[in-house]
Amino acid sequence: MIRLEVLGPHTLLLSTLCAKCPQGPAGCCKAPPEMDWSDVGRVVAGGGRDFLLARIAKKDLIPTEDGLVLRRVKRREAPTEPMERKCVFHGAGGCTIAPPLRPATCNYFLCEDTFIEGGERKGERSAVLARQAHGALRATYERWDAELSARVAAGFPEGPAWDAAFLDWLGEAFVELEAASPLARAGEGLG
Numbered sequence: 001m002i003r004l005e006v007l008g009p010h011t012l013l014l015s016t017l018c019a020k021c022p023q024g025p026a027g028c029c030k031a032p033p034e035m036d037w038s039d040v041g042r043v044v045a046g047g048g049r050d051f052l053l054a055r056i057a058k059k060d061l062i063p064t065e066d067g068l069v070l071r072r073v074k075r076r077e078a079p080t081e082p083m084e085r086k087c088v089f090h091g092a093g094g095c096t097i098a099p100p101l102r103p104a105t106c107n108y109f110l111c112e113d114t115f116i117e118g119g120e121r122k123g124e125r126s127a128v129l130a131r132q133a134h135g136a137l138r139a140t141y142e143r144w145d146a147e148l149s150a151r152v153a154a155g156f157p158e159g160p161a162w163d164a165a166f167l168d169w170l171g172e173a174f175v176e177l178e179a180a181s182p183l184a185r186a187g188e189g190l191g
């Protein structure tokens with residue numbers, strides 16, 4: 001079954017299948033998404049600037065030309081579980097950080113198996129709406145990434161310093177883009 005928590009850019013798509021993921025205990029957290037410019041801006045806008053600075057210092061988040069990469073670690077959460085290479089933020093009970101601190105993809109991505117399990121082919125409304133939300137969110141975040149990428153390149157030709165001032169600037173740029181988007185009105189534009 002699929003459940004939607006429609007919160008504009010912070011929308012969560014949840015599937016009961018994830019608790020018994022066919023990919024293993026870490027599910028798709030074995031291959032964490034990158035934290036793109038729009039993700040970094042969204043996290044800062046949600047009050048997560050100091051979280052980002054602390055995790056960059058710990059090298060859990062690694063700066064790249066496109067934002068931040070989430071470090072992968074190799075570990076098992078219990079002696080009975082397999083050793084897995086997975087996102088540093090994945091723990092025994094799933095993700096250990098709150099949705100506003102994650103890349104948006106972590107919040108809205110669902111694999112094809114979940115749509116099958118959720119009854120999309122039978123027209124189950126929650127699955128059909130989740131598919132629409134997924135498409136709308138991905139298109140919006142891609143557009144925001146392109147816009148923020150251009151602004152970062154123009155404003156920081158030598159590359160950003162990854163300090164508080166830069167993160168605040170990025171958070172403000174995200175807020176500006178969000179305010180101009182239909183997604184800012186939670187629930188609208190998501191089918």
Ligand code: SF4
Nearest residue numbers: 018021027028110111
């Ligand atoms: S979205 Fe799919 S691959 Fe990812 S945890 Fe859920 S069931 Fe597993």
Ligand code: SF4
Nearest residue numbers: 029032087090095106
């Ligand atoms: S941030 Fe959380 S949800 Fe995203 S890949 Fe890492 S553990 Fe999974």
